[in-house]
Amino acid sequence: MNTYIRRCATLLLLLWLAILPAHADVANAPGTNLEVSLITYGPGETYWERFGHDAIEIRDTVSGEAVNFNYGVFDFDESGFLFNFARGRMHYLMDAAHSEDDERYYVETGRSVTRQRLAFTPEQATALRDYLLWNLRPENVRYDYDYYVTNCSTRVRDALDKALGGILKTALQAKPGGMTYRQQTARLMSNQSWLMLILDLGLGPYADQPLNAWQESFLPMVLQRELAGIKTGDGRALVIDEQVLSPNRLQAPPDNAPDLRLPLAIAGLVFAALLIALQRIWPIGYALLASLYLLLAGVVGVILLILWLGTAHHSAWANANLLLFNPLAWLLLASVWRARRGVSASRFANIVLVVQLVAALLAIGLHLLPGVVQQNQPWLLFALPCWLALAFTLRRNRPA
Known part of the structure; x- marks a missing residue:
């Protein structure tokens, strides 16, 4: 789901070393100074951008520094990348960048950028920040990618849920989803008919199982929508406010899958x-x-x-x-x-x-x-x- 490759795997160690001094405020700020937001990027024009993308923003409200953490980087230079891609054994990477740098590409290419500020307690914000920094270490940065089960959105979802004590999973697993994997895939790929037909032909019965909202949040836009209805442990709305940082300037995907x-x-x-x-x-x-x-x-x-x-x-x-x-x-x-x-x-x-x-x-x-x-x-x-x-x-x- 990532829109571009910002760093090669060979630079991961340098990235980690650079993050500590460059992001000293976010890395060391007390939880009372930390603000957590979900950043959601709308679908792009090319096929690998059609599912959208998202990131977790950690902002130090005192210094103003903000860092986006995302799980959508892949490395063409990885040994055997294309062979592993064909076998379905893809390795993706976590990445971090200053929020303005991370969002600039999406704004320039006309994709929507939306920020949802979340009601995290200082303890939850600290736990999330520490987990993301731990996940960014070279020995932890890679993960086995799956289009529907383990992707850039589900990893963001899981990190938020972990810090919130499991309230997301509890709420979303109890709520039925709106579409199947097949329907969501056809809907988002409908602007490229040939690719939509190929994917529909190649998907088996797994893609037609009924989903709950937790499973359907493999899509960043679904996760964004579902967070708006979540309540915290003390009954507050999880989403404090939602701000469109950049409007969509591309053709939006249809609301429903085409009937083939x-x-x-x-x-x-x-x-x-x-x-x-x-x-x-x-x-x-x-x-x-x-x-x-x-x-x-x-x-x-x-x-x-x-x-x-x-x-x-x-x-x-x-x-x-x-x-x-x-x-x-x-x-x-x-x-x-x-x-x-x-x-x-x-x-x-x-x-x-x-x-x-x-x-x-x-x-x-x-x-x-x-x-x-x-x-x-x-x-x-x-x-x-x-x-x-x-x-x-x-x-x-x-x-x-």
Whole structure:
């Protein structure tokens, strides 16, 4: 969720050494002088900025010095970073900077910046400050990142909750969330349709579990919203005041996730009709279009299998879309090229078609089971017409 990389991992030790003298006021101020705020940054334009970002601000009210602590830094220069990213074993870093320096980028790029001043007691503010400084040490600064469970927002949430004695978790776990992981992902990625579709295709049933407000606060904007309703132990509102430091100047994401069922159903029907028509009027075009579908279906299946069996991306495990798109599709490539000459599918190809159609029916059956199931209706509506059209065109010609 971080917007940019401010420091490389190789400079972490220098960062820590620099923070102590540079932030002497915040580091050593008594709790009575400390003011705690949640800083929330709105979504950016690029895909890694779409979930937003946040930070904890610790301010010394006597000196005026303010430091933002955030958990959203990653290091491309880390050994094996891209390989670990692909495996779902990403390492992120904590960072700290003067508040003005930390917020300048977001203001310049048009992203909203909101400060919520929180009702921390001096003892709570001291405990939070000390924990953040401890967390910033080189031996503690790294953590294992997960998009939904352990990210820049959940780490901020957990640090605040720890200092507040657990009142956030108690209150938010008892409150139902508004959306699932899938819905929030689609909503925030909707301005980049191609990426939204790829992510929706790759998410498994884990992304469709009902969430409580604690889980849904993996998003900084949700955490910001939920804090406004929290009461402290003595009945006071946790949020003393909320100030928009910089308004949003970018296109805001929609309030709800787009419904992909109708667009993908239409796409599947159009593809099926085009496939049937091309076999009659332009056989080579039919073979090319069918081959493209079969190639992509196989590639998608291989990727889904790798995500499930070979990575830690648990949100992609047990993906029912494997019943719709899988490497079996490659076994039909030769048949579509024979079909352009009017030759019907072989017995082997017919068996493959039957297996694939049964798999599609099984996907429908799984979707209809009671309880939490994968919300892949859009892909069912797209794939079924495509497979039926392929079966029809491969079987309607003369026998081999």
